[in-house]
Amino acid sequence: MKRLHITFPLALAALAVWLGLTLGAGRLLGGGQLSLVESVAGGIGPGWVLAALFALVVALASLDRRAAGLHAPESWKSLRLVLPPLLFSLLMLLVAWADGWPPAKVLLVVGCNTALVAVSEELMFRSVLLQGLLDRHGVWPAVLVSSLLFGVVHTVNGWASGDFGSALWQSLAASLQGVGYAAICLRTRSVWPMVAVHGLWDFALVTSALAATSTGEGSVLPFAAVLAVLPLCLYGVFLLRGSQR
Incomplete structure (x- = not known):
């Protein structure tokens, strides 16, 4: 595979293709206008599969795979930094299941789709896009711009579902969340x-x-999600305090 120097313009071009795969394939093959929850629970999303594969190919093509975050953590001691958001996510899961949970088949579909989305979005935004920004900019501009774009992309869920109000709340939550995710990466x-x-x-x-x-x-969606991600955003700010390089 030919290796690429991931610049910001190249990362933006990759983001445009990724977005087209995420939305276009799902709309063409899935058919109809569904809410985000209905889409995630209704079957394996073809758009998410294609977008995840594309993001993985672009990340693997990077000249510096370490900078793209494709290797294991540089220091296993650094994994302790992941514990707060991991435990917080587990707490959210316990709250979500306090009054019962969906059928096992639905949980399996949701698990597959959320795993695909996680791989796709993290590779695209925290691997490719963040690397492209860091090619020319410092840590904070790179983190803020990548997080803002992460939020903006989530507004297109309103186009896919027809619920633009929820999409705007989701966009705000994603931007805050992106700061914490980028910091830990x-x-x-x-x-x-x-x-x-x-x-x-x-x-x-x-x-x-x-x-x-x-x-x-x-x-709890979408309003509580904004409040729920505030601690993660503040945690990211704490982790990057004083960062210049």
């Missing part, structure tokens, strides 16, 4: 710990929404 120098946390977090939120729908109650 930079400190551990690996994208994989946050793939696990990201997947668990999405799994907790989606199953919470499914449980609320089945009981006729309101879901």
Whole structure:
């Protein structure tokens, strides 16, 4: 495979292709306008499969795979930095399942889809895009711009689902979340710990929404999600305090 120097323009071009695969393939092959929760629980998303594969290919093509975060954490002691968001995600899962959980088949589908989304988004935003930004910019501009774009991309869920109000709340939550995710990726120098946390977090939120729908109650999504990610954002700011390189 030909190795690429990941610059910001190249990363933006990859992001455009990734977004087209995520939305376009799902719309063409899935058909119809579904809410995000219905899409995640309704079957394996072809768009998410294609987008995850594309992001993986671009990341693997990087000249510096260590900088892209494709290796194991540089220091296994750095994994302790992942414990707070991991435990927080587990707590969210326990809250989501407090009043029961969806059928096993639904949980399996949701688990597969949230894993695909976690791999796809972390490779695209914390591996490819963040690397492209760091090619020319310092840590904080790179983290803030990549996190902002992470949030902006989530607004297109309104186009896919028709619920633009929820998409805006989700966009704000994703931007805050992105700061924490990027900080931990930079400190551990690996994208994989946050793939696990990201997947668990999405799994907790989606199953919470499914449980609320089945009981006729309101879901914690999307408003509570913004408050839930504030600690993660502040944790990311703490981890990157004083960072210049």
